[in-house]
Amino acid sequence: MTTTTLNHDEAHHHDMPTGWRRWLFSTNHKDIGTLYLLFALTMLFLGGASAMLIRLELFQPGIQLLDPDLYNNLVTNHALIMIFGAVMPAAAGLANWMIPMMIGAPDMALPRMNNLSFWILPAAATMLILSFIVPFFPGGGTQINTGWTLYPPLSVQVGMSMDFLIFAIHLLGISSVLASINIIVTLLNMRAPGMTLMTMPMFCWTWLVTAFLLILVVPVLAGGVTMLLFDRHFGTSFFDAAGGGDPVLFQHLFWFFGHPEVYILLLPSIGVLSHVIPAFSRKPLFGYKSMVGAMLTVATIGMVVWAHHQYTIGMSLGAVTYFMIGTILISIPVGLMIFNFIATMWRGAMTFETPMLFAVAIVLMFTFGGLSGVMLAVVPADMQYHDSMFVVAHFHYVLMPGAVFGLFAGVFYWLPKWTGHMYDETLGKIFFWTNVIGFNITFFPQHFLGLAGMPRRIVDYNMMFTEFNVISSIGAIIFGLSHLLLLYIVIKTIRGGKKAESRAWEGAKGLEWELDSPPAFHTWTVAPQIK
Amino acid sequence: MRIPRYQTPELRNKNVRLAWVLGGMAIFFLVTSFPFWTGLFRIVGTQAMP
Numbered sequence: 001m002t003t004t005t006l007n008h009d010e011a012h013h014h015d016m017p018t019g020w021r022r023w024l025f026s027t028n029h030k031d032i033g034t035l036y037l038l039f040a041l042t043m044l045f046l047g048g049a050s051a052m053l054i055r056l057e058l059f060q061p062g063i064q065l066l067d068p069d070l071y072n073n074l075v076t077n078h079a080l081i082m083i084f085g086a087v088m089p090a091a092a093g094l095a096n097w098m099i100p101m102m103i104g105a106p107d108m109a110l111p112r113m114n115n116l117s118f119w120i121l122p123a124a125a126t127m128l129i130l131s132f133i134v135p136f137f138p139g140g141g142t143q144i145n146t147g148w149t150l151y152p153p154l155s156v157q158v159g160m161s162m163d164f165l166i167f168a169i170h171l172l173g174i175s176s177v178l179a180s181i182n183i184i185v186t187l188l189n190m191r192a193p194g195m196t197l198m199t200m201p202m203f204c205w206t207w208l209v210t211a212f213l214l215i216l217v218v219p220v221l222a223g224g225v226t227m228l229l230f231d232r233h234f235g236t237s238f239f240d241a242a243g244g245g246d247p248v249l250f251q252h253l254f255w256f257f258g259h260p261e262v263y264i265l266l267l268p269s270i271g272v273l274s275h276v277i278p279a280f281s282r283k284p285l286f287g288y289k290s291m292v293g294a295m296l297t298v299a300t301i302g303m304v305v306w307a308h309h310q311y312t313i314g315m316s317l318g319a320v321t322y323f324m325i326g327t328i329l330i331s332i333p334v335g336l337m338i339f340n341f342i343a344t345m346w347r348g349a350m351t352f353e354t355p356m357l358f359a360v361a362i363v364l365m366f367t368f369g370g371l372s373g374v375m376l377a378v379v380p381a382d383m384q385y386h387d388s389m390f391v392v393a394h395f396h397y398v399l400m401p402g403a404v405f406g407l408f409a410g411v412f413y414w415l416p417k418w419t420g421h422m423y424d425e426t427l428g429k430i431f432f433w434t435n436v437i438g439f440n441i442t443f444f445p446q447h448f449l450g451l452a453g454m455p456r457r458i459v460d461y462n463m464m465f466t467e468f469n470v471i472s473s474i475g476a477i478i479f480g481l482s483h484l485l486l487l488y489i490v491i492k493t494i495r496g497g498k499k500a501e502s503r504a505w506e507g508a509k510g511l512e513w514e515l516d517s518p519p520a521f522h523t524w525t526v527a528p529q530i531k
Numbered sequence: 532m533r534i535p536r537y538q539t540p541e542l543r544n545k546n547v548r549l550a551w552v553l554g555g556m557a558i559f560f561l562v563t564s565f566p567f568w569t570g571l572f573r574i575v576g577t578q579a580m581p
Contacts, residue, residue: 106537109546181553185546215553219561525537 016521024119027111028521029096032118034418036093037411039121041487043085046129048480050078055442055476058469061461071459072145077132079148080165083265084172085125087399090407091268092117092179095207097418099183101512101519102201104192104528109185117179124171131164147457149254152239152247156231163232166225173222180211180218187211192511194530198292201510202285205292206271209299213264216303217257224253248313255306263302265399267295269406270337273359276409277341279507280356281348287340294333294340301330311382320379327377331370338367353505354428358409361436362401369397372447387457390450396443408435408486415493416500420518423493431489434482441475 017025026032054074057066066074096114100107108114134140141159144150155162187208191200200208228250230236237243239250278285285291305326307315315323341363350356372394376382385391416422445468450456454465461469500517511530515523538546 109538110550113550177554177557181550181557184553185549189542189546189549215557216560219557223561522537 025115027107027115029100029107029111029114030418030519030521032108032114033093033096033098035118036089036096036121039118039125040086040090040093041490043081043089043125044483045487047078047081047086048483050074050081052476052480054078055473055480057459058461059473060470061463061466063460066459068459069143069145072147072457073132073135073143075457076144076147076165077128080128080168081125083148083261084169085121085128087265087403087407088176089121091207091210091265091403094203094268094272094407094410094414095179095183098414098512099186099204099207100190101515101523102204102510103187103190103195104511104524104530105186105190106522106524106527108182109190110182113178114182117175117182120171120175120178124168124175127164127168127171131161131168134161134164135159149251149258150225150228151254152228152231152250155228155250156239163229166229169225170222173218176214176218180214183207183211184215192524192527192530198289199530202274202288202291203268203271206267206274206295209295210264210267213260213267213299213303217260217264220253221257224250224257227253248310251310251313252307255309256303259306259309260299260302262395262398263298265403266406267299269362269403269410270295272406272410272413273341273362275508275510276355276359276413277344278509279413279505280353280359281345281350282507283344283348284509285340286343286346287336290336291340294336297333298330298337301326301333305330308377308382311379312386324377324379328374331374334370338363338370349507353412353425354423354432355409355413357429357432358405358412361432362405362409365397365401365405365436365440369394369399369401373398385450387455388450389446389454389456392456393443393446393450396439396446400439400443405436411490413505414512415490416504417512417515417517417519419493419497420500420516421493421497422500422504423489423497427485427489427492431482431485434478434485438475438477438479438482442472442479443475445469445472445475 016022016028023031023035026035053066054071057064057071096108099105131144135143141161142157144155144158144161144165146155146158146162150162150165187200187204197205227236227238231238231240231245237245239245239247241247274285274291305323307319307323308327311320311323341359345360352360372390376385376391376394412423412428449465449468449472452465454461502515502517503513504517505513511524511528512519514528
């Protein structure tokens with residue numbers, strides 16, 4: 001893909017609003033992208049604080065700081081805040097910032113809706129936080145001790161905080177669906193002349209698939225929690241066996257959303273890697289078409305294997321066999337993606353700046369998380385691992401490297417473009433190593449804890465699990481504190497530093513690198529011609 | 532809230548049309564991919580019985 005004409009208008013600062021109006025009424029994709037990223041960073045620290053409390057409680061056996069219900073409420077909130085508050089908005093922030101610049105569009109297709117998609121989020125976050133706080137007040141009812149899966153009958157029995165949470169999920173869902181619609185319309189209708197779907201940057205492809213997945217599965221979650229709300233307050237019995245309902249129905253509805261949600265979290269990061277690895281290997285991405293094919297295959301199969309989260313409910317042999325085979329099949333397209341990344345690196349002139357370090361860590365650690373996923377897909381094995389710390393270790397190895405490290409890679413890769421300054425590479429590398437080492441110390445021992453029989457979502461544990469829990473908690477402290485360095489690096493880069501060139505990285509390719517660093521308020525007001 | 536005039540009316544209509552199609556798809560999945568309405572009708576029917 002080469003650009004022939006770059007008639008973009010970079011001098012349009014004149015209609016840039018100022019003050020609070022710039023942010024509250026913003027229809028500019030870069031400003032809204034910044035808002036998303038700041039929101040995600042805030043929620044990352046909030047979710048991280050709850051994780052710290054969980055690990056402090058588990059530092060030794062017995063009950064130290066938290067009563068059991070509060071512990072489980074923290075587990076619930078940690079998951080919901082990290083998934084809906086941190087990872088998804090961060091990915092949406094990258095999408096907002098980069099997609100229009102990558103496809104040569106002046107902005108998102110529906111800028112007002114873009115504003116709405118973001119500003120629903122703080123309201124949703126408030127409801128989410130209230131669901132945690134309300135039980136502390138007189139008459140506030142019981143803590144949400146269900147975990148993020150909100151299974152009935154427990155979720156029907158807990159206090160009014162569950163209603164706050166259901167409303168928060170509705171708002172988060174509306175925000176996600178609106179943002180997804182905007183991204184799909186932008187990608188399908190706003191590409192620069194000459195840019196076909198199969199020449200579109202891979203990050204855009206990953207977001208196209210992610211956005212479709214969101215539109216397909218988020219409404220199902222919304223429906224599920226609405227039914228829960230009806231069971232709680234309007235006398236229905238969708239999930240109440242005594243009234244002719246079935247609590248397992250909720251599990252199906254939840255995981256019909258919950259499993260594709262894993263790919264929703266992963267795919268944008270796969271998109272980031274598809275830019276970072278070629279840039280720092282000085283080679284084009286290996287197997288563009290096969291990446292697109294693999295992604296579509298993952299999304300398709302990922303939609304129909306949800307019940308592997310529910311093997312223990314007592315499904316028929318035929319059903320569990322189907323879900324097991326389907327789940328294992330997903331490892332083929334995912335393996336193909338990993339193969340393509342390694343093939344891109346193969347004999348490349350590689351350098352290891354912070355984004356590339358994260359990319360290499362993802363390839364190694366996400367593969368590890370995927371392998372324990374194949375173990376969990378096998379029905380007889382899963383019967384042993386189910387609801388143990390092994391599952392906690394597995395999904396953190398999938399989601400931290402697969403989703404969060406990918407977002408970190410993206411932030412470090414594009415930070416020079418956004419701010420116009422190069423970040424401090426030494427600090428970046430210190431952050432990478434403390435983060436990755438802290439992560440592994442935290443979660444690797446949890447595999448052994450799970451295999452030895454330690455259940456998850458339990459505030460106390462047997463003495464025999466003490467050593468690995470101590471190691472895990474020490475790792476968590478290193479891991480958690482390392483994120484303060486990320487905050488410092490980001491603030492330092494925004495405030496100043498070495499001036500970034502338009503093409504901040506020698507091997508970087510794509511329309512976004514044709515623009516100034518930082519780009520003008522309005523970019524590509526005249527579409528570039530691509531041939 | 533000022534929006535730069537970078538979209539022609541044709542492009543804007545095309546964008547809004549596609550957004551409605553996608554929004555309709557989301558609503559379709561909301562109301563049909565699980566037995567919400569059938570369950571509700573059943574419950575309503577049961578309550579209506581003497």
